[in-house]
Each structure stands twice: as C-alpha cells, then as structure tokens.
Amino acid sequence: MAHTHTHEDSDSYYPEQLCLIAFSGLFGGICLSLYFWQTDMLKLVLAEPFHLFVLISGIFLVGLTVLRAAVLWKIAGEVNTPGQEQQHSHEHEGHEHHDHGHCGHEHHHHDHDCGHHHHDHGHVHTADCGHQHQHGRGHTHGHQHDHEHGWAPWRYMILLVPVILFLLGLPNKLPEVGATNLQVSGAFEKEAMGYGALVAAGPAQWNQLSAWLALSHDPTTGPAHKIDFLTLEQSAYSGRDVWNGKVVRVLGQYQPSMNSLREFNLVRLQIKCCGADAIPLPVPIVSKAPITGVAPGQWVEVTGKVEFVKQRGSFITVLRVPARANVKPSEPDPNPYVTSS
C-alpha cells in the first residue's frame, strides 16, 4: 500500500521553492519600499496607523525569505554531495506530514520504511512513514496535482499583478470628489440663492442687494485661526461654544453647488483603514460673492466665519465667506485623507 515516490516531483521542488522565495521577497521589498520611499503611494492606500503594520510585515517577509533561501541553499549543497545520506536529524517515531498545499502542488507520495533512507534528491520532506499514512486505498488526490509540472504557474501570474501596479507607480491620484447635495439648511440655501437671484434679476435690483449686503455682518474682522478640516467639521458636535463666530482658515477640496455660485462644499476624504473605505466629508460654505474660476476637486484655502446650523435635528458646521479673495487656490495637503483616531 505504500505509495511510490515519483521523481518528477523533485524536479518541481526547487522551482516551487524559488518562486516562494522570489514572491515573498518581492512583496517584502514592496512593503519596505512603500514605507520608506513611496510614502505618497502608501498614504493614498492606507490610513496612517496602518503604515507601521506594513513596515513590520515587510521586515518579516524579507526575514523569512532570507531564512528560507539560506535553508534551501544548504539543502541544495547537501544534495550535490553524491551518495551521501541526508543528515537531517529526524525523529523517527513520527514525522509530521508537511502540508504541501502550496504552488498547486498538493500531494507528495512517499515511499518510506522506517529504516529511514532519505532520498538523495535533497527533499527535505518531513514525511510520514508511508505505512502510517492514513490514505485510504484508491485514494485519489487533489486535481491540482500535476505530474508534469507539479506546480501551478498561474498562481504566480496573479501574484505579479500588484507587483506590476507598484512598478507602474499606481495608484497615484485621489479619486474624484463627486457631486453631492449641499448640506445647508433651508434657510441658508434661500439666502445663498437670494443673492444670486437678485443679481440675475438685473441692475434695477442692485440697490436692494447692496442694502441687503450692508445689513449682513462682515465676517472677517479679526485674525484667522488656522484650523484643520476635521476639527472644523466636528466642532458642530463638540466645540460649538469654542468656535462659534470665530474666523478660521482651512484647507480642502472645492466641490461646486448645483444651484448657486454663492455656495459650495469644502470637502476632504475621510478614511479609517484604507482607500477603499474613503468617504467624502463636506463642510458647506456660503459666500457673499460668486465663487468662479475654481475647478471641481481643486485644493483651496478658505477664510471665513464659523456658524452652526441645525439640520435634521443635529448641528452642522458652516462657513460664511465675504469675498472671492477668501477662496484661494492652494497646494494639496501632503496627507490626502483625514483620519479620526
């Protein structure tokens, strides 16, 4: 009942192992490269807290690869010494059957008697003594076992895909900030539209408009506090007393309103773990002057006055902006996302 060992398997052992080493090394190298050199790409793909994990797994992968290569080198060296029995210090009472579920090479047959003559093809197969293998008679093995190759190259084609993407420098851009409905409450909306409608109505109405404008507060008295986007957005929940009425300066991406030039959303993408879970976070902005000449998605720095508006039962943050000059094109934030910790 002992299974015969097929020597074709030995031909595929080394290519298999070399593939393992190559790809583990590649991915380890990519991880380290992402952490140390391609940080922009890493920032696009993962939230900050996860960067450390990538570094650690890169170190582990490279370490395991080096160890495996060293072991393989030693084994190969021992093989080339002809006629020499393998010096593996096996315990003969029982070997653990090594799960060769890799590279599509699902099954090894082994002919073993417990007198233990280890084959001289350098097979470090911690095999069971054949007669204790509990394979039933007529046992057929997994369909992946292929006597010609003994391994499945298709798996490595798949593994190449992320490697190729990395070499191409992808991904390298934030996804588009899509159009969403502005979150301002009804009152604010009417106000924003009101300016616009008056202008559209023609010169006869200008007096009314300027009167209206004169009655509104001028929002930019005082120095502007530089504030980060997430703090601004969340001030509606936990900082209303602190921030109400303050003049702030904040960086974000411009998202035009569908209804008026005098309102828009300032948007940042928020992620928790990775780019796949990114959600656009908007802060509505209402302006006295029409905001033109800004492309959707463009990074801008906005200076305006903080106000809180109730919407669907809870408060949201809104900025009031007096003039076009308060919306300035800006360099993108080196950190593409905002993350709440």
Add this chain to the structure above:
Amino acid sequence: MDYERFILVFTSIIYEALPFIVFGVVIAGLLEEFVPQQFIARIIPRSRPLAIGMGGLLGGVFPMCECGIIPIMRRLLRKGLPLSVCVAYMLAGPIINIVVILSTYVAFTNKSIFESAWIVVALRVGLAFVTAFVTALIVERAYKKYGNALLAPQVVRGLTANDDNGEPRRRSAFDRINNITATALGDFVDIMAFLILGATLAASGREVMEQLSKPQPTLNAEIEEFRSNGTRGLKVVKTTPSDTNGLKEGDVLRKLAGKSVTTPADIDTALRRKKPAEDVSVLVLRDGEEAEVETRLNARQVDSAFVDLIQNNVLVAILLMMGVAVVFCLCSEADAFVAANFPVMWPGAAKLAFLVFGPMMDIKLYLMYTRIFRPRLIWTIILSVALQVIVYCLITHYVSEYLMRSH
C-alpha cells in the same frame, strides 16, 4: 469605469490585508512547529457547546483581521481544535474584539441608528455571537455525519497524518526553521493569490455599483414637450433663475451642449457625458429671438420608487445591504464607518445586517474558505449565517419600530 478608483480600491484591499496575512502565517508557522498535534484537543472543555462559546469569544483575546484568521485556523484544526470551534472563532472573531467594538462605537456616535451607539455595538456583537454559535452547532452536526469529507483534501491529509503522540519533538534548529519558513511562505503565497482574486472581484463589483448609483445629470428646470403649428419642441415651464441658471420660464430649447434637442430623449443624449454641477451652454428661443445662455446641471433625485421600496420592504433593504457587504470586502475595522455614512433612507436594520454579515462573508473570504473547506461545508455556513442575519435583523427592525411607536 473609473480606472483610478478601481486601482485604488484594489490596492487598498490588498495592502490592508497583507500585514494581517503575514502575521497570521507567522503565527501559523510557529503553531505548526511548536504545538504538538492534538495538544489543543486535550485542553479544551469537554462540553462542545461550551467550547464553541469560548471559540466565539476567542477574538477578544486574539484580535485578528479576517484574512489572518484563515492560516491560523488551518493550523489549529491540525492541532486538534474541533472544526465547530474553529468555525465559531472564524465567524465571530472579526467582530467580537476590542478594536472592532471601539470603531463601531465611534462610527455611530453621531450618526446613530437605534437611539445610541452602544445599542448598535451591543446588537452587532450579540447577533454575531448567536449567529456564529448556531452555525457552529450546525457544523458540529454535519461533522458527526460527514467527518473530514467536509474539509479540503490538503487539510485532511494534515489531520489524518500520524501524530507524534502529543509530545514535543526534539528537532534541530535547522529543521525547525526549515519547517516554519516553508509553512509560512507557502501559506502566504497561497492566500495572497486568493486575496488578489478577491480584491479584483470586489473592485469590479464596486465599480458596477458606483456606475449604477451614479447621480444622473438633469436640467435645473421643468421641461415640457409642446406641439404647435405642426412643430414639436421643448419648453421651460418652471425654473428658478440664479447666478448659475440662465434659463427662464417660457424659453424654448433649441440646442443643448451643442446638440439639437426636440424631444426629452434628445436631452438625455445631449447630457450623457455630463455630470451634475457641470455648466452647459443652451441655445434658446426667447421672445422670438435666439439667445445663448449657461445653466448648471442638477442631479436627478434618487428614484422615489426605490426609496419607497427599501423603506417599506425592510427585507429587500437587508438583502441589498448584505449584497453590498459581500462586494465591498471591507475590513471589519472600517466597515462600521462606511455603514454609518450610508444615506439615511436605508433602515437601521439593513445597516446592522451589513455589519454582521460582512465580516463573515465576502468575495475574498469565500475564496479563502475554499482552501480549507469543501463546497458543501462552505455553503452550509453561508446559508446558516445568511438566514440567521436576515431573520435577526428583521426581528430587530420590528421590535425597534414597536418600541418607537409606543414612546
């Protein structure tokens, strides 16, 4: 098809999961080498339900992303952990751990469904535990009936291999390193291939969904067809002028974005490549004269029939959300965030279904399951989990409605 978003979703799923796979295979390699076979079988409680219950809570002690659990579980099976206990750990582990509990709480703090974020957490954890427990019991019964035929061939070989009488073996450091590295790297490559396949499917599914739910551009005006003197045309019957809308009531549309328009279908054609909030030029007939104006496109409101459907048929909403969870393949640490930000029209019970079903089943998990289980077992698990999630979420929905009504 947004290629940039596709690549971003694809790579982020991979690099999010990769560290956990590495940790998982290292731990698996160490388990393989240092824990004697059948050791675990001797230390778990005799009562199988009790063991299953503990398995479900094991994630509290060993938090690990879903992907890392697979290689570990493969080794635990070989070390004597009963299949049903493994399944309990596999299903509940990604949810019942500190990291996910906290992130669920934070995500729902200001966007709560069911009154408060703690209730969401309690429901998520509770339903996950019950689902995992019941499924594990079902698996236990199946195992008694079918034994190792439930498992993939390579796993069975490992199980039925002769064991070492439960004593730690004395082997050289060389052999140990050899075994650990071979196991770990082999597992790594094996699982990575399936992760990549899963990520491809997930990113593709995501693109399909984004295309389907993309807001369609529409004119910021009510348009009606008219016929007069044998001619057909389109007239603006209602519109609000503003600094972005040059249309006026009574305008007859002649050209839209450079294309002639006489029927509503023409409008759709003209706007096909446009997006909401984009400015388009319109040639109109106004007071007998042609005029060129600009108008900004709006977004067509979500089909109210669809909104009615999901609000009045919670079952449909739940099923749709479970489908979304399968396609999105999100890590269980992040999915609370995404669920909390789904539009308000989705019932809370549907979002709950997303939160419980997602960590237990998605495309990449399914592919990884095929490395350990045979299809019969995989589908047993899927059916058990899916049916339970549907039933429990429906119950939750009706109970919460009842409680709200009686307030």
